[in-house]
Amino acid sequence: MQKQSKAWRKAVLYTLMAVGAVAANAAEPSDVLQLSSTYGCMSCHGMVRKQVGPGFAQIAERYRNDPEAPMRTAARIRGGSVGEWGRVIMPRQPRMTEAESRLLAAWVLSQPPAR
Numbered sequence: 708m709q710k711q712s713k714a715w716r717k718a719v720l721y722t723l724m725a726v727g728a729v730a731a732n733a734a735e736p737s738d739v740l741q742l743s744s745t746y747g748c749m750s751c752h753g754m755v756r757k758q759v760g761p762g763f764a765q766i767a768e769r770y771r772n773d774p775e776a777p778m779r780t781a782a783r784i785r786g787g788s789v790g791e792w793g794r795v796i797m798p799r800q801p802r803m804t805e806a807e808s809r810l811l812a813a814w815v816l817s818q819p820p821a822r
């Protein structure tokens with residue numbers, strides 16, 4: 708029983724990862740821009756520099772060599788974050804789907820370095 712449920716969870720996890728990867732590859736910039744406006748990301752973030760929250764280029768720079776960044780960033784976009792950059796809270800997004808959070812994470816993390 709124990710073993711079975713573990714295997715099942717693993718299967719679900721891999722499926723989610725696969726779906727996420729497909730979704731991220733299919734991402735058109737316009738889809739992700741639409742998402743960022745639907746969820747109000749740009750009322751707190753700039754593409755490059757810090758506003759209320761860190762600039763997306765700054766976030767990409769910090770996590771550039773971190774293999775766990777895509778998963779973790781998606782989770783924080785959806786679940787909220789505090790204490791990584793300062794004391795201001797990023798609220799969670801209860802209506803966002805996991806696939807949407809992955810698209811947004813991939814987009815944020817793909818921003819080129821600020822010049």
Ligand code: HEC
Pocket residue numbers: 743746747748749750751752759760761766779780783784788789790791792793794795796797798800811812815
């Ligand atoms: C109310 C303002 C606000 C909104 C709206 C907001 N953010 Fe944030 N965001 C912040 C703040 C503040 C931080 C820094 C949090 C911290 O220090 O942990 C942050 C941090 C982040 C981070 C970095 C997390 C990390 O792991 O270091 C990412 C990525 C991010 N935001 C993306 C988004 C996206 C995408 C959206 C739209 C869905 C969004 N944010 C909406 C304020 C906001």
